[in-house]
Amino acid sequence: MASLKIKAIALSLVLLSTLLGIWEVLNQPPPASEALTEYEMMMGGADQESRVPPPSKVLVHAWNELSNPFYDAGPNDKGIGIQLAYSLYRVLTGYFAAALIAIPLGFVTGMSPLMFKALNPYIQILRPISPLAWMPLALFIIKDSEQSAIFVIFICSIWPMLINTAFGVANVRSDWIRVAQTHELGAIRTAFTVILPAASPTILTGMRISIGIAWLVIVAAEMLVGGTGIGYYVWNEWNNLDLNSVIFSILMIGLVGMLLDMALAMVSNLVTYQE
Amino acid sequence: MSKGFVSVEQLSKHYPDAKQKSDLVVFDNVNFYIKKNEFVCIIGHSGCGKSTILNALAGLEQPSGGVIIMDEQEVSGPSLDRGIVFQNYSLLPWLSALQNVNFGVRARWPDWDKQKIEQHSLNYLEMVGLSSSVHRKPSQLSGGMRQRVSIARAFATRPKLLLLDEPFGALDALTRGNIQDELIKIWTESQQTVFMITHDVDEAILLSDRVLLMSNGPHAHIAESVKINLSRPRSRGEVIEDPAYYKIRNYLVNFLVSRSNERKIKDAADASHPIEIDPVALASDEQLATPNQPVLVTVNQ
Ligand SMILES: Nc1ncnc2c1ncn2[C@@H]1O[C@H](COP(=O)(O)OP(=O)(O)OP(=O)(O)O)[C@@H](O)[C@H]1O
Ligand SMILES: [Mg+2]
Numbered sequence: 070m071a072s073l074k075i076k077a078i079a080l081s082l083v084l085l086s087t088l089l090g091i092w093e094v095l096n097q098p099p100p101a102s103e104a105l106t107e108y109e110m111m112m113g114g115a116d117q118e119s120r121v122p123p124p125s126k127v128l129v130h131a132w133n134e135l136s137n138p139f140y141d142a143g144p145n146d147k148g149i150g151i152q153l154a155y156s157l158y159r160v161l162t163g164y165f166a167a168a169l170i171a172i173p174l175g176f177v178t179g180m181s182p183l184m185f186k187a188l189n190p191y192i193q194i195l196r197p198i199s200p201l202a203w204m205p206l207a208l209f210i211i212k213d214s215e216q217s218a219i220f221v222i223f224i225c226s227i228w229p230m231l232i233n234t235a236f237g238v239a240n241v242r243s244d245w246i247r248v249a250q251t252h253e254l255g256a257i258r259t260a261f262t263v264i265l266p267a268a269s270p271t272i273l274t275g276m277r278i279s280i281g282i283a284w285l286v287i288v289a290a291e292m293l294v295g296g297t298g299i300g301y302y303v304w305n306e307w308n309n310l311d312l313n314s315v316i317f318s319i320l321m322i323g324l325v326g327m328l329l330d331m332a333l334a335m336v337s338n339l340v341t342y343q344e
Numbered sequence: 345m346s347k348g349f350v351s352v353e354q355l356s357k358h359y360p361d362a363k364q365k366s367d368l369v370v371f372d373n374v375n376f377y378i379k380k381n382e383f384v385c386i387i388g389h390s391g392c393g394k395s396t397i398l399n400a401l402a403g404l405e406q407p408s409g410g411v412i413i414m415d416e417q418e419v420s421g422p423s424l425d426r427g428i429v430f431q432n433y434s435l436l437p438w439l440s441a442l443q444n445v446n447f448g449v450r451a452r453w454p455d456w457d458k459q460k461i462e463q464h465s466l467n468y469l470e471m472v473g474l475s476s477s478v479h480r481k482p483s484q485l486s487g488g489m490r491q492r493v494s495i496a497r498a499f500a501t502r503p504k505l506l507l508l509d510e511p512f513g514a515l516d517a518l519t520r521g522n523i524q525d526e527l528i529k530i531w532t533e534s535q536q537t538v539f540m541i542t543h544d545v546d547e548a549i550l551l552s553d554r555v556l557l558m559s560n561g562p563h564a565h566i567a568e569s570v571k572i573n574l575s576r577p578r579s580r581g582e583v584i585e586d587p588a589y590y591k592i593r594n595y596l597v598n599f600l601v602s603r604s605n606e607r608k609i610k611d612a613a614d615a616s617h618p619i620e621i622d623p624v625a626l627a628s629d630e631q632l633a634t635p636n637q638p639v640l641v642t643v644n645q
Contacts, residue, residue, distance in 0.1 A: 250404065253424050
């Protein structure tokens with residue numbers, strides 16, 4: 070077991086250094102001694118700028134950014150920490166609002182075949198809609214870009230949680246329900262002491278899928294509405310042709326997404342049971 | 345009219361059959377009684393409807409016809425007065441052994457405080473010999489240990505009637521024997537009324553006061569009620585040395601092997617009630633095997 074782990078780490082490091090090495094070598098600026106072509110002279114040497122920066126430069130840039138993540142120098146120049154905090158705030162607000170509605174609604178839907186049949190057509194139609202398609206309508210009705218972004222997060226996180234909760238609740242083993250019945254538990258006691266713990270792992274899976282989707286969507290939403298947030302930051306740095314920052318923020322998006330997923334995986338481990 | 349603590353009258357169960365016009369009748373005209381503090385086993389071939397009868401007694405399943413009366417009240421739904429041990433244990437996997445028993449005790453006595461509940465549960469877990477693993481989850485227990493937790497949970501709520509659906513069906517012979525001893529011990533201490541399904545003739549003889557023999561379905565019914573006339577307390581070692589044991593055993597096996605298919609005798613006025621039989625009192629019969637050559641038959645599936 071341990072040796073497998075060590076081998077996996079070694080292999081990962083080999084892959085990483087190979088990739089970074091290729092990336093570094095392919096993206097060296099042309100040697101200065103070479104005469105510039107006519108075209109390059111016309112472009113004022115801009116070609117050098119348009120190359121993808123090598124990893125060494127990205128790392129230096131990352132170090133600079135991360136050593137002062139929370140500076141605020143006006144609307145177009147904020148630290149990466151501030152931008153990520155804006156995005157996280159929107160994601161978590163929309164996500165928890167969705168959980169607050171999706172989990173109780175999913176619970177009722179899972180327990181009542183009538184509710185399930187009645188709600189199912191709406192869920193089936195609404196679920197496949199790209200969350201960004203709601204953006205114009207949200208902007209028109211809410212008239213606030215910040216809250217529209219939160220609404221879009223709300224809409225995209227609600228479906229996996231709703232469907233998983235309903236599914237988990239509807240599929241609680243009938244043996245356990247019978248245990249509740251033979252102990253004369255009322256509906257509420259049964260819901261909280263038997264159905265909820267039994268369905269928790271499935272509900273948590275839904276919550277984990279939702280947070281992943283929400284983090285995917287927030288980047289796109291912020292590119293649309295602008296102002297603040299990591300999505301806006303990526304787009305803004307692209308407009309500035311600062312590819313160092315673009316690559317750096319892409320990596321940060323991945324890192325934060327991974328941390329969000331790990332947090333939910335930990336909660337999920339707490340409620341998982343072995344049959 | 346009712347002869348016992350529990351009395352089952354004219355019980356029947358049909359299922360609508362899609363292909364045929366008439367319903368599929370699993371059993372009909374099932375009549376029997378259970379006296380207070382009596383241990384009654386029911387034996388019959390697979391699919392004749394034993395579990396259905398037990399679930400109807402529990403109030404978990406609605407029979408198609410007939411009534412069940414317990415303690416002068418009609419059974420109309422599940423109740424804490426009837427504890428059940430299911431074949432697959434049905435422990436809640438996210439709770440430890442102790443918490444599973446607590447679950448039942450808390451439901452039974454909602455106004456007890458935490459400490460009292462826990463003490464009560466621990467007593468019962470000790471009774472089934474599980475004191476050392478009360479904090480383990482069901483997944484960390486062996487099959488036999490899980491079944492003992494399940495038995496502790498059922499006994500701890502002190503139900504008036506205990507229903508056991510093939511509680512030892514999934515256990516190996518050795519574990520099964522140990523838990524049977526455990527069950528005899530607890531039953532002797534608590535003097536509970538027990539109704540149990542089993543496939544195992546020896547188990548039925550060891551444990552019960554009376555064995556109900558069920559004929560094969562469809563249209564199954566309870567054909568005979570066989571008295572187990574062996575002195576108590578019984579132990580697995582001693583009981584097999586009693587010549588009466590073989591008389592009873594052969595009688596039961598004989599029924600299952602060759603007579604369970606017989607159609608009901610329609611002429612007698614009271615044919616719907618099981619015939620009461622005491623094999624020990626019967627004159628020795630040429631169709632019964634001699635004690636030295638026990639018939640080896642397992643009645644399973
Ligand atoms: N939903 C159903 N529809 C039709 N028939 C059913 C249904 N449920 C059960 N049965 C029939 O009822 C009969 C009795 O079932 P039951 O589970 O009570 O048998 P059993 O005597 O407990 O058998 P075993 O010893 O195998 O546990 C079976 O023959 C089964 O086919
Ligand atoms: Mg059965």
